[in-house]
Structures are given as structure tokens and as C-alpha cells.
Amino acid sequence: MQQALEHPAPVEQDFLPLNGTDHIEFYVGNARQAAHYYRTAFGFRLVAYRGPETGTRDRASYVVVQNKIRFVFTTALGPDHPISGHVRQHGDGVRDIALWVDDAERAWRETTNRGARTVREPETLQDDQGEARIASIAAYGDTIHTFVERRNYHGVFLPGFSAIEGEDALARPVGLKHVDHVVGNVELGQMNHWVDFYRDVMGFRMFKHFDDQDISTEYSALMSKVMSNGNERVKFPLNEPAHGRRKSQIEEYLEFYHGPGVQHIAMATDNIIETVSALGRQGVEFLRVPSTYYDDLLERTGPIEEPIQELQRLGILVDRDDEGYMLQIFTRPVEDRPTVFYEVIQRKGSRSFGKGNFKALFEAIEREQARRGNL
Numbered sequence: 001m002q003q004a005l006e007h008p009a010p011v012e013q014d015f016l017p018l019n020g021t022d023h024i025e026f027y028v029g030n031a032r033q034a035a036h037y038y039r040t041a042f043g044f045r046l047v048a049y050r051g052p053e054t055g056t057r058d059r060a061s062y063v064v065v066q067n068k069i070r071f072v073f074t075t076a077l078g079p080d081h082p083i084s085g086h087v088r089q090h091g092d093g094v095r096d097i098a099l100w101v102d103d104a105e106r107a108w109r110e111t112t113n114r115g116a117r118t119v120r121e122p123e124t125l126q127d128d129q130g131e132a133r134i135a136s137i138a139a140y141g142d143t144i145h146t147f148v149e150r151r152n153y154h155g156v157f158l159p160g161f162s163a164i165e166g167e168d169a170l171a172r173p174v175g176l177k178h179v180d181h182v183v184g185n186v187e188l189g190q191m192n193h194w195v196d197f198y199r200d201v202m203g204f205r206m207f208k209h210f211d212d213q214d215i216s217t218e219y220s221a222l223m224s225k226v227m228s229n230g231n232e233r234v235k236f237p238l239n240e241p242a243h244g245r246r247k248s249q250i251e252e253y254l255e256f257y258h259g260p261g262v263q264h265i266a267m268a269t270d271n272i273i274e275t276v277s278a279l280g281r282q283g284v285e286f287l288r289v290p291s292t293y294y295d296d297l298l299e300r301t302g303p304i305e306e307p308i309q310e311l312q313r314l315g316i317l318v319d320r321d322d323e324g325y326m327l328q329i330f331t332r333p334v335e336d337r338p339t340v341f342y343e344v345i346q347r348k349g350s351r352s353f354g355k356g357n358f359k360a361l362f363e364a365i366e367r368e369q370a371r372r373g374n375l
């Protein structure tokens with residue numbers, strides 16, 4: 001059975017206007033080394049820092065940027081810090097999917113009135129570059145959303161951070177442009193709870209959904225619904241495990257992350273062949289599908305502009321829907337726990353998430369699970 005793709009209905013009232021993703025903050029065991037990896041492997045540029053040298057005593061944070069993508073890597077400087085607890089529990093992972101708003105207090109008031117739990121009350125941060133307003137609410141697991149209002153701030157990131165002057169000699173840009181979507185894994189039976197949260201509390205709507213008939217392989221399955229904000233710049237697919245014969249990739253994630261959290265971040269490029277070639281040269285490891293995937297690719301997708309041999313050499317997948325096609329590839333997890341990984345995506349008309357690739361992809365993931373002894 002194929003679920004019809006649901007095209008978004010117009011939003012009646014966009015009570016939480018979001019301009020887009022502001023930044024994604026990771027809590028990690030060693031922020032200096034994490035930032036180094038994202039600069040040399042993924043091509044980000046170091047733009048700001050906060051730590052003991054700038055007057056922050058309990059933590060160190062590195063802000064890296066590539067076009068519109070901004071990641072922050074933060075580590076604690078002592079064992080009893082909540083950040084250390086987060087890392088002990090989850091390993092390196094996403095703490096905050098921060099959202100860019102025009103009015104942080106209003107975003108906080110609207111969402112908490114609708115049931116969100118406050119993590120940080122509205123606060124004004126100031127330095128000589130101006131002021132920013134922030135407030136945070138809880139999402140799935142230990143993940144939070146910080147609303148960032150920066151219209152009166154002129155510094156490089158946020159008050160308290162020092163700009164890194166000059167060129168970043170380590171950065172090797174690869175053409176990653178913006179965050180396309182951020183996927184959360186939640187426990188069995190919890191997907192609809194979080195779908196309701198994003199609809200009722202955040203004012204999102206359902207963009208697409210897939211069930212375990214769409215997404216099942218011999219061993220494992222998952223269910224997924226994609227929630228989107230009004231301008232479609234913020235898209236959050238939510239996965240939960242479905243019953244399969246053996247342990248699904250979502251269960252493996254939940255076990256090693258010790259709870260719900262961000263599974264992957266998809267980053268868009270305008271030239272996936274160049275981007276993936278550069279990432280590969282710089283040491284990023286991708287999942288591979290069997291070469292038979294490419295045998296009948298054109299029959300499935302119709303004509304595409306990219307040379308098949310190049311896609312096959314790099315392991316890039318293609319899927320088409322009624323609006324166009326898209327190309328995508330997934331990295332291996334970027335830490336030792338099989339948790340967070342990345343997707344590189346190029347959209348050519350299609351707004352889909354690559355449903356036609358799920359089977360080949362999940363079989364590739366399961367081969368990796370089996371190598372880890374987790375299938």
C-alpha cells in the first residue's frame with residue numbers, strides 16, 4: 001500500500017512565524033577537536049569562540065559556518081556540569097535546534113501557553129555589538145529549541161562570543177548551503193505525540209507521512225511523519241521504530257543515544273557531485289548501496305542531468321516524484337556510538353525525502369548494524 005503524499009494545506013494562522021533555523025548546538029566531549037573535524041572534513045569555517053579566554057569559566061564553544069549553516073560545538077570544563085551529564089548519557093549529540101524569530105518573547109509565550117515546557121525564560125544578552133533576545137523550550141528527549149531574536153545584534157554570533165579574525169586556514173568549503181531538514185528519532189508509540197506537539201504547540205503542519213509498508217526491509221521498519229513550519233524552511237521528520245523481525249535502525253539509535261534525539265541533519269547543495277567528491281577526499285565516509293541499484297535507475301527516475309557513472313562512483317541515490325527529482329547520500333555515523341549522521345541533498349524540483357530509496361538505503365544501514373553486532 002502506498003500512502004498518498006500529502007501536499008500542505010494553507011496555514012490558517014501562522015502563530016509562530018519562524019524565519020528559519022538559526023543554529024544547531026551540539027554538546028560534545030571535546031569541542032576543540034569536534035570543530036576541527038567539521039572544518040577540515042565538512043568544510044565549515046570557524047567564526048566565533050567563547051571560553052575561559054573570553055571570560056566564560058564553565059564551558060567552551062566553537063561556532064562554525066558554511067553559507068547559511070551554523071553549528072556550535074560546546075563542551076563543559078568540569079565533571080558536574082549539566083553538559084557533562086548530557087555527554088555521558090548521549091555521547092556527542094544535538095542539544096539545541098535553535099530557531100530564528102523576530103520576537104523571542106512572543107515565540108516563548110505562544111508555545112508555553114500551548115503546552116511547551118520552559119527550559120530558559122526570555123533573556124536579553126548584551127555586549128558592545130548590541131543585544132539579542134533568547135528563550136528555550138523542551139522538545140523530544142533532552143533536545144531543546146531556543147528562539148533567537150537577533151535584529152538588534154550586529155556581532156558575528158551572539159553576545160559573549162568573540163569573533164575569529166581573518167581567514168580560517170583549516171576550512172575546506174564543500175558547497176553545503178543550508179539545513180534542509182533535521183530528523184528526530186523517538187520511542188515506539190511516541191511519534192504521534194511529537195507530531196501533535198509540532199502541530200499544536202509550534203503551529204507546524206504535516207508535510208508527508210510514510211508507514212511501515214513504505215519503509216520496511218526484511219528485518220526492520222520504521223514509521224515517519226514530516227512536520228513543516230509555514231514557510232517550509234524548517235522541516236522536522238519524526239521517526240519511531242515499527243515492529244520488524246529484528247532490531248530496527250531506530251531502536252539501535254535509541255539504545256545507544258539512551259533516548260530520543262536528533263538522528264540526522266540534511267544539508268543542501270547545488271552540486272551534489274562536487275560536494276560529495278570533496279567530502280570524500282576530506283575523509284567523510286558514506287553509506288554504500290549495491291551497484292545493482294544503478295542498473296535500472298533511469299527506468300525508475302526517468303531522465304536526469306547527472307552522469308550515472310559519477311553517481312554510481314560516489315554512491316549518490318536518486319528519487320523522483322510528480323514535482324521533480326532529488327539526489328541524496330548519507331554518511332556513516334560521525335561518532336563511535338551509532339547515532340548522529342548527515343545527509344547531503346540536492347533538490348531538483350522534488351520536495352520529497354527519497355521514499356524510493358528507503359529500501360536500498362535501509363538494507364545498507366542494516367549491513368552496517370550487522371557489522372556492529374546490533375541487528
Ligand code: FE2
Pocket residue numbers: 181183264266343353
Ligand atoms: Fe533525511
